[in-house]
Structures are given as C-alpha cells and as structure tokens.
Amino acid sequence: GDAAAPDGRPFSVQGGQILRVSTALSCLLGLPLRVRRIRAGRSQPGLRPQHLSGLEIIRDLCEGKLEGGEIGSTEITFTPGKIKGGTHIADTKTAGSVCLLMQVAMPCVLFAASPSELLLKGGTNAEMAPQIDYTVMVFKPIVEKFNFTFNCDIKKRGYYPQGGGEVVVQMSPVKELSPINLTERGTVTKIYGRAFVAGALPIKLAKDMSAAAVRCIRKEIRDLYVNIQPVREPDDQAFGTGSGIIVVAETSTGCLLAGSSLGKRGKNSDKVGIEAAEILLKNLKHGGTVDDSLQDQLIIFMALAKGVSRVKSGPITLHTQTAIHFAEQLTKAKFTVTKSEEEDPSKDTYIIECQGMGMINPNL
Numbered sequence: 001g002d003a004a005a006p007d008g009r010p011f012s013v014q015g016g017q018i019l020r021v022s023t024a025l026s027c028l029l030g031l032p033l034r035v036r037r038i039r040a041g042r043s044q045p046g047l048r049p050q051h052l053s054g055l056e057i058i059r060d061l062c063e064g065k066l067e068g069g070e071i072g073s074t075e076i077t078f079t080p081g082k083i084k085g086g087t088h089i090a091d092t093k094t095a096g097s098v099c100l101l102m103q104v105a106m107p108c109v110l111f112a113a114s115p116s117e118l119l120l121k122g123g124t125n126a127e128m129a130p131q132i133d134y135t136v137m138v139f140k141p142i143v144e145k146f147n148f149t150f151n152c153d154i155k156k157r158g159y160y161p162q163g164g165g166e167v168v169v170q171m172s173p174v175k176e177l178s179p180i181n182l183t184e185r186g187t188v189t190k191i192y193g194r195a196f197v198a199g200a201l202p203i204k205l206a207k208d209m210s211a212a213a214v215r216c217i218r219k220e221i222r223d224l225y226v227n228i229q230p231v232r233e234p235d236d237q238a239f240g241t242g243s244g245i246i247v248v249a250e251t252s253t254g255c256l257l258a259g260s261s262l263g264k265r266g267k268n269s270d271k272v273g274i275e276a277a278e279i280l281l282k283n284l285k286h287g288g289t290v291d292d293s294l295q296d297q298l299i300i301f302m303a304l305a306k307g308v309s310r311v312k313s314g315p316i317t318l319h320t321q322t323a324i325h326f327a328e329q330l331t332k333a334k335f336t337v338t339k340s341e342e343e344d345p346s347k348d349t350y351i352i353e354c355q356g357m358g359m360i361n362p363n364l
Contacts (some may be wrong), residue, residue, distance in 0.1 A: 303356060
C-alpha cells in the first residue's frame with residue numbers, strides 16, 4: 001500500500017487490485033510477500049470479504065501460508081508453496097465479484113502441475129468489477145491470444161447485495177505463454193449485446209435498456225445493425241434480483257471493446273442503457289484495440305509471456321499504471337508506454353509494450 005502512482009496518487013486507492021496482482025505474482029514466482037496499510041484510507045479500511053476470498057484461493061492453490069487473513073486486517077504476510085491443480089472453491093459469501101477472483105487465480109493455475117477446476121461463488125454482475133458477461137464475451141477471446149484456453153460455465157448468476165452466483169472455470173496448464181500483438185484496430189463490423197433482468201424485475205426494463213442503448217449508438221454509428229437482446233434470466237439460473245446491460249463492438253481485426261452498466265433501485269432503465277452505450281462509444285473514439293477495462297487485465301499476462309507483447313490502448317488508467325508498477329517490481333518484465341504516433345492527431349492512443357519474463361512452467 002505504500003507506493004505512489006506515476007501521477008502522485010497513493011496506490012492504496014486500489015488496495016484490492018494491488019493484492020490481486022502481487023499475490024498472484026508472489027504465488028507464481030515463489031516469493032514471500034508482505035503488504036501493509038491495506039486500503040488504509042478507506043471508510044472501512046483493511047480486507048473486505050472479496051479481498052480475503054481472493055487471498056484464500058491463492059493460498060489454497062499453492063498450499064501457502066497466509067497470516068493476517070481476516071476481515072478488516074490491514075497487513076498480510078503470504079508465503080507461497082507449489083501450485084497444484086485440482087478443484088478449488090472460493091466463496092466471497094457476499095456479492096464480491098467472481099470475475100475478480102478469476103482474475104487473481106487464472107495466471108496461477110496456468111502454471112500448475114495439472115488441470116484445475118475453480119468453483120467461484122459471489123456476485124456475477126456486481127458494481128466496481130467486470131460483469132461475467134464481459135469476462136465471457138470480451139476478456140476470454142482476447143486473453144486466449146496468449147495461447148491458452150479455458151472454459152467458463154455460469155451455473156447461477158448473483159447480484160448485489162447478496163451475491164449467490166456460481167461460476168465454474170476449468171483450465172489446463174501451459175508450458176509458457178505466447179506474447180500478443182494488438183496494434184491494429186480495424187473498422188467496427190458489428191455491435192451486439194444483451195440487456196438482462198432477473199428475479200422480480202419485468203422484461204420491459206431490459207427492452208427499455210436495450211432500446212435506449214441502440215438509439216444512443218445509432219446517433220454516432222448510423223450504418224451498422226445493432227443487436228442487443230433483451231433477456232430475462234431463468235429463475236433457476238439466477239439468485240436475487242438484478243438488471244444490467246453489456247454492449248460489445250467487434251472489429252475487422254478481431255478486437256472486442258465493450259461498455260456495460262448495472263441497474264439499481266431508482267435508476268431509470270433508459271439511463272442504464274445510455275451509460276453502457278456511452279462507455280462503448282468513448283472506447284471506440286480513442287482508437288485503441290482494447291477498452292479501458294481490459295487494459296489492466298492484460299498486464300500480468302504480458303509480464304509472464306515469453307517475448308515482446310504490444311497493445312494499443314486509449315489513455316492509461318490508474319489500474320494499468322498500478323499493475324505495470326507491481327509487475328515490474330516482482331518480475332523481470334520491462335514495460336514501456338509511448339504515445340502512439342497517429343495519423344489522426346485527435347486520437348489519444350498509447351502503445352503498451354512489454355518484454356515478458358518468459359515464465360516457464362516447472363511442472364510440465
């Protein structure tokens with residue numbers, strides 16, 4: 001928690017993310033880790049349930065030792081062991097995000113001794129985290145360019161505040177990761193998505209979210225068919241009540257960029273749809289090949305890969321700066337971020353380049 005970001009803000013504003021990046025790398029590299037002043041400035045300082053379940057799954061994956069692992073703890077010490085495959089369960093017991101649990105565990109199980117099955121419980125569509133739809137529709141196809149595959153089965157969706165979602169992730173280990181080169185945006189070829197309601201909410205809300213998002217996109221992009229399906233999640237596949245929308249743009253070079261938003265009580269459904277559409281349009285405007293949410297999620301994989309990875313992005317987010325900082329501190333990977341020399345000076349794009357450390361799976 002003690003470092004400062006390049007723009008001077010203390011890193012502890014993203015305490016949860018620091019814990020995810022550093023414990024995953026600690027586990028992979030066999031380095032003991034001590035993190036202090038965890039989320040020191042927050043109204044509820046220290047570990048929250050979702051952070052704790054992330055630490056616990058890493059501990060279990062590598063039969064490590066975790067000290068200070070309780071809710072509210074502001075200091076932890078983690079001593080990793082050997083990463084093993086098999087079935088592992090992580091339960092946030094709240095609406096803590098299963099997608100964030102997946103983010104922390106995935107790099108580790110790639111370098112396990114045998115295939116893994118992760119049973120993740122919590123929120124599938126939660127605030128301040130990627131939605132599971134984003135994970136499946138955007139993160140998965142792009143991260144698999146590092147030359148691995150995984151299977152993600154959504155057994156049950158769960159919403160704020162009680163969570164109760166269940167996702168099963170299966171993956172086999174790899175010898176090493178290949179670098180990626182995502183520098184050509186191409187042109188947008190299709191826009192699609194889903195607007196969902198679950199529990200007590202009427203399908204009309206999903207239709208309203210969808211229609212509002214389509215209208216908003218049409219204003220900017222006139223000649224493209226926009227297909228956003230309104231759906232009602234089946235009762236046996238959803239726990240609790242929730243709503244939201246994700247809109248994805250696919251390009252001629254296979255890039256995927258998205259905007260998403262969640263409904264909540266008292267928030268007009270048109271507004272939810274417009275919010276998702278505006279996030280997508282903003283991501284399309286900067287000219288990068290990845291959207292703001294994917295940017296930081298790729299950093300750890302770039303650091304582990306063998307060879308040079310290049311990703312063209314919009315403005316570098318604080319999350320990405322943090323991920324780069326900790327990846328460089330803990331691995332031998334070297335990152336450079338340069339302003340992209342665009343034909344179009346109005347585009348605010350950057351090239352994130354990484355000479356990866358070339359992590360080799362010792363178990364294979």
